Amino acid sequence: MGLHLHSNDLLSQKVYWINKLSGNLPETNLMLDYVRPLVSSAKNKSFRFDLPNNLSQVILKLTKGSDFSTYWILVSALKILLQKYTRNNDVVVGIPVYEEISTDCVNGKIIPLRTQVTPQLSLKDFLFQVKDAILGAYNNQNSNFDELIKLLEIPTIPNRSPIFDIVVLLENIHAKDNLNLVNNDITISLKVNAESISANIEYKEDLFQHESIKSLSRYYINVVESIMNNINIKISDIVFLKEPDKYQLLKAYNNNDREYPVEQTINKLFEKQVSQTPNNIAVFHEETQLTYQQLNQKANKLAELLRKLGVQKGEFVGIFKDRDINFLIAILAIYKAGGAYVPIDSTYPQNRIKYMLSNSEVRFILTDYLLLNSLSLLVEDCSKLSSIICLDDMILEKTQFANQTGLKIYNKSDFAQLPNDNVEHINDACDPAYMLYTSGSTGLPKGAIVRHDGAINHIYAQFDELELTQEFCFLQSAPSSTDISVWQFLAPLLIGGKTVIVNIETVAIPDKLFEVLKSQKITTVELVPALFGGLLEYTSQLPSHERQLPDLKWMMVVGETVSVSWVNKWLHLYPEIKIVNAYGPTEAADDISQFIVNEPLPENQRTVPIGKPLANLNLYILDEEMQLLPIGVPGEICVSGIGVGDGYWKNEEKTNFSFVPNPFTDAKKRLPENRRDLIYKTGDLGRWLTDGNIEFLGRIDNQVKIRGFRVELGEIETFLGQHQNVRENVVVVQQEEAGNLQLVAYMVAKKEPIPSISELRTFLKKKLPDYMLPSDFVMLESIPLSPSGKVDRKALPKTDNIRPKLETAYVLPQNDIERAVANIWQEILGIQQIGIYDNFFELGGNSLLAIQVISRLRKVLHTDIALRSLFDEPTIAGISHYIESVREKVKKLLVVSSASVSDREEIEF
Structure with a gap:
């Protein structure tokens, strides 16, 4: 194919590139396997592969032996693949200058090739777009790119090319001289040898694993083969995975079928354990402890009252109180009565509690006398609420509150003398076990429902994974409104172990946490990274003989990402206490995967993986079309299997969006006959690693986790936007240091006077829990937008540079x-x-x-x-x-x- 290109003057070439490179440049690269070093000393490694002979011949026949056309086809295939890897339709690669053109440029000069990969476009149309882009780039290849980078204010960092990370060339028409000066991460060299096409991928060893590059080559061949089989195919229909690839993702990575008693209920399994270990200590809180038999009898008495009051099979019953032994008794009693519990945190803002009480339609609330006054202000709109049962020992005058609300109020004397035998079972494994309210993007939380069988599967899967026995002593430290709290309360009770309940102050103050771990001989503790970091800092300062935790076997870190450096520091201090990095959504019965760290990780590893799926669960990484994605390619983490819950309470729209039929029939797990096989779409971003583990990459939308609580930034934005003087706002998460995530609100005021920080905090405090309150408030003249009109979050100023303007003059400490x-x-x-x-x-x-x-x-x-x-x-x-x-x-x-x-x-x- 002949080229007849005309040289342009330098000014017009500069205008061409300014138009081509304006706006935010996308990052077109594979996800790194290792942290990018400031200075790279490692040598490049290479991986060579050949396109199958029959495929090479099809390409050469289509291009009629033209080197340029062959290159154009192969570059197009790479861009289609990179669109998957980057989750971005805007793809930039580097291409060498075309030496047949009369030019003053130096051999080895690389120029950018930027094109849009639109999934709905036909392949034929896309190929011609790429051809036009290549010709346009070559017609303007004499520009001074160093000058353009400064003019366009393109960020530059050491050890990296500023515009593109991947260079692709055809050795038949391009020179490879001086490519090392470009400082790109990956160079793909293609070569036509008679009737075959070979390739060599040169990559930085300190950025990528060999297996990642090998996977890239395999998927590249798949794409080339798919487009050669059908030149009229839509880009979205191009095949990235062949049958062996699908088998690996669906079967090999999800090979975890196990037999657990998921046909039973939690209350049945607990009663069975009571009969086996009646005199074992079941629960401890402060100075009080109960044996299995004592705990069971107390739960039976309360269950008798609930049954007399008319609790129905699968009915939701509210628990509005602090965590203590009575909270655990309440959970068990509700199960024995046939119901499911709904924890309602008394520290939440009044409007949130009112919504949860009203929306859940609970007829019964279990609480303490000290909270009755609070409840009297919250139950006005709860038309179905009929009874309140106080669980503590205080006996106060109750008629006034009852007269005000028309509610019946019961105290401990109303059930203390009831029979303590097990009540008749009326609930089944398919019934709800609990409903937890999660953050909602509209400003209203969603009630996620989890069944007995899903909760039991999670607990028994952990018994297997962590090799738990009757020696299991679990610290119950998580707030009752989180999914973490469920198995902290219940798991020890199904195996003969002990649940140790502590308040938030104990677990949040490192020396107190350390003391309780030691004194109570805790074997398993589960902490969010912020609390883990506090304990790690405290113990690292103790003499080695004082820091010992001889009974602790497992340190579970959950809720947010934990840094590699913290994990390694812990294992250096406690080589015998393994780290468990667990991951899971409330909607799928807590943990769905976990990664056990037995020894320190490489210091340059980017993240701690979240591991492999727990028993009887399938995990998938899917694109927006619910298609399987190749290993290494980021996509939405999705889960199917018995742990998937029953959706959101009275929210059909949200349920249908997040809980969808499972299309992967080859990977279905055995489920009870009455269960639909659903996939829950977590909204989290992840990718398969080549060893079958998953790497967590954050939220796809604006939902994050702060100190273990799931937070949708849109919910905070909704309430902040209700302030009379906030015109627009955006809330983001920033990580000021490892393990310390902070919410930051950026706002534009409607008019003077600009609302003060304390005014905004007070306003939000009435509507949101403490963990959802932004740490920083920054007032801007306008919210930065991307060319597409969306909020450009990357352009928001860091709070390191702009602290909130304090409302008081600086006054030195006086004493x-x-x-x-x-x-x-x-x-x-x-x-x-x-x-x-x-x-x-x-x-x-x-x-x-x-x-x-x-x-x-x-x-x-x-x-x-x-x-x-x-x-x-x-x-x-x-x-x-x-x-x-x-x-x-x-x-x-x-x-x-x-x-x-x-x-x-x-x-x-």
Whole structure:
């Protein structure tokens, strides 16, 4: 094929490239296997492969022996493949200049080739688009690209090409000289040898594994073969996977069938365990403990009352109270009565609690007397609510509240004398076990329903994975509104182990957490990364003989991504205590995969994998069309099998969107006859690794996890947008340091005066839980947009550069207490200068950081400071005044204790 190209003047060439490279340049590369080093010292490695002879001959016949046309076809196939790898239709690769053109450029110069890969386009149309783009690039190949990079303000970083990462060339028409000066990551060299086509992939060994490059070559051949078989095919219909590839993804990677008692209910399995180990300690909280028999009898009494009140098979019953032994009794009693429990966190904002009570349509709520006053303000719109049962020992006057609301209120005396025998079972394995409310993008949380069989499968799969026995002692530390809490409460009770319940303060303060792990001989602990990091920092500072945890076998890290460096640091301190990196959505009964780390990972590994699917579950990585994606290609993590729940309560639209029929008939697991085989689409991004593990890559949409709680950023944006003076806003997650994710709200005000930070925090605090409150608020003149009109999140200023403007003048600490407080705040918040009237939460503080502050203050100042104090007094001046008052009270008490009786009568408090 002859080329008749005309040379353009340099000005017109510059205009061509400015138009071609304007806007945000996409990253066109394979996902890296290792962290990119600042300076690369590793040599490039290569992998050679041949296209099958028959395929080579088809290409050469179609192109009639033209080297240019052969190159054009092969480049088009690569771009189609890279569109899958990058999840971006905008694809840029580097191509060498075409030396047949009369040009002043130097041998080995590489120019960018940018084209759109539109899935709905026909292959024939796409091929001609690529041809035109190649010719356009060659017609303008004399431009000074160093000058263009500066002109277009394209970011440059060491050890990387600024515009493209992959170069593709045909040795028959391109020179390979000086390619090492380009600093790209991958070079694909193609060559026509008589009637065959060969290829060589040269890649940076410190970025990619050999198996990843080998997989790329296999899928590339598949694409070339697919397009040669049908030149009129749509891009979206091109075959990336052959039957052996599909078998590997559907069968080999999901080969995990197991026999578990999923035809039973949790209450039946618990009662069976009671008969086997009646005198074992089942649960411990503070100074109270119960044996299996005692726990069972107490649950039976409460279940008798619930059954008398009319709890129906599969009915939802609310639990509105703090976590303690009575909470566990409530769960078991609800199961025995035939119902399913709905935990409702009493610390949530009133509007959220009201919605959950109303939406769940619960007729019965289990609570404590101290929460009755709170409930009286929340049950106005709960037309179906009929009874409230108080579980604690307090007996207070209850008629006033009952008269106000028309509700029947019961206390412990109403069921303490009831029979303690097991009640007749009326629920089945297919009935709901619990409903948890998750964050909703519309501002309303969704009730995710999980059945007994799904919950049991998860628990028994973990018994197998972690080799758990009667020695299993589990720390129950997660809030009751999270899926983590479910198996923390229940799993030990199905195997003869012990559940140890602790409050949030204990688990959030490292020295207290360490002490309970040791004193209670905990064998398994499950923490979100922020709490794991706090414990890791604390134990690393202890002498080796003091840091020992001889009973702990498993450290489970869940909820968010954990860094490789933290995992390695833990294994260095505790080589015998394995790390379990678990992953799973609420909608599929908690964990659906996990990766066990037995030994330190390579320091340059990017992430800790989330592992392989748990027993009786299938995992898939799918594209937007629900098609299987090749190994290494990012897509949505989806799950099928018995763990998949029953959808969202009274939300058919959301249920039908996220729970879809399973099209992969070859990979179906054995399910009960009454169960539909559904796939749950998690909305999370991941990819298969070549060893059959999955790497988690974040949320596809704007949903993230903060300290183990799932958060949809759209929900926060919805409520923030309801403020009368916020015109538009966007909320993002930023990671200031490893394991510490922060919510940041960017806003544009409607008019003066601009709302203050404290005003915005107060406004949101009435509508959202603490974990959903942004740490930073940044006011902008406008929200940056991409060329397509979408919010350009990458263009939002980092809070490292723009801190929220504080609303008080800087005032130095005035005394020793204020200086001690300021030093601790500065260390924990990472801010160098904090005034005594600056607000802790406006500086980026959150509830977990507040707990760390209180813990440090107690240690440094030797004063018993209440956890709530920092929330009540969020300035250095305020908390310092509080500390002084506590110290004064202590002094007076000391005086009283040493004074005579007559002297004490004269002392005023």
